[in-house]
Amino acid sequence: MSDIKKFKKELDTFHNSEATRKSSNKIINVICAKSDNYIGGSADLSGSNGTKCNNHKIISKEDFTGNYIHYGVREHAMVAIMNGINIHDKFKSFGGTFLVFSDYLRPSIRLASLMKLPIILVFTHDSIGVGEDGPTHQPVEHLSSLRAIPNLNVFRPADAIETSECWELMIKQTDTTSAICLSRQNLPQLRNKININNVKNLVGFGAYILYQSREANSISIFASGSELSIAMDVAKNLEKKQIGCKVISVPCQEIFWEQSLEYQMAILCNNTLKIAIEAGNDQSWSKFIGPHGAFFGVENFGKSGKNSDVYSHFGLTVEKITKKILKIINPAN
Incomplete structure (x- = not known):
């Protein structure tokens, strides 16, 4: 160990x-x-x-x-x-x-x-x-x-x-x-670029706050694996429009649901819009985002192509997700 x-x-x-x-x-x-x-x-x-x-x-x-x-x-x-x-x-x-x-x-x-x-x-x-x-x-x-x-x-x-x-x-x-x-493609290192306690085993909480804006948080973005870096960049995009975000890494859902009710409430129970991003289907995310949240993922079989092109085909890019979130926040725009 x-x-x-x-x-x-x-x-x-x-x-x-x-x-x-x-x-x-x-x-x-x-x-x-x-x-x-x-x-x-x-x-x-x-x-x-x-x-x-x-x-x-x-x-x-x-x-x-x-x-x-x-x-x-x-x-x-x-x-x-x-x-x-x-x-x-x-x-x-x-x-x-x-x-x-x-x-x-x-x-x-x-x-x-x-x-x-x-x-x-x-x-x-x-x-x-x-x-x-x-x-x-x-x-x-x-x-x-x-x-x-x-x-x-x-x-x-x-x-x-x-x-x-x-x-x-x-x-x-x-x-x-x-x-x-585990991913086939290269992923950026995230944890060592953030002011966060890396001594603790944060995966041991199942889900944890990786990043939050200085502005009041109006959006919570949940993500795992290769989509966590996308979530981070979406949050930075929204910050430019004075929309505060909280990014929650969810490396193990099962461990999260074993945590105390107080910890679960600290992560989930707030008035923010709940967003989840994962390159798979949405079946295991409903308890995180609730009936009024939004899921960005893959609801059909994949496609053959460069992984960046396939991600773009399914709308899993920073630009496309940011645009859709802004539309959810303000449908008139």
């Missing part, structure tokens, strides 16, 4: 844009460097998922002394095997695939959650940000679908610091299954 905290501290001076799947791989290297009880793996996507670290040794039919399994294109079998590994007192397991393929392993995830197994599922390529791979590889309904499973924490970090905090929480779990959803 102290190694993750040390790694997180080093991120205070890390300002390069980086895909959260790559940030996750760095953290896996930190975790596995000093522990031999983690069995990693991937369903034929080790390089893309970033689940294999530098000191992993492959388990084969000739040699069972390793700590990494190439599962092949067998997502359901992978998680079933991970469940079996995790039942053993000594071992904990993590395994990866693309988020869109979580459909193939859903029965095994459900059993892991039912049996209270703290396996860790690493889902990369988590949105339309996949780009050219097109709608067959672009998850849309998957985040909401996973969030519907009891006893499953679904994490979606926005940058390297949030990713490290997610891993810190996941490896501490003893009876809750975890899924971490």
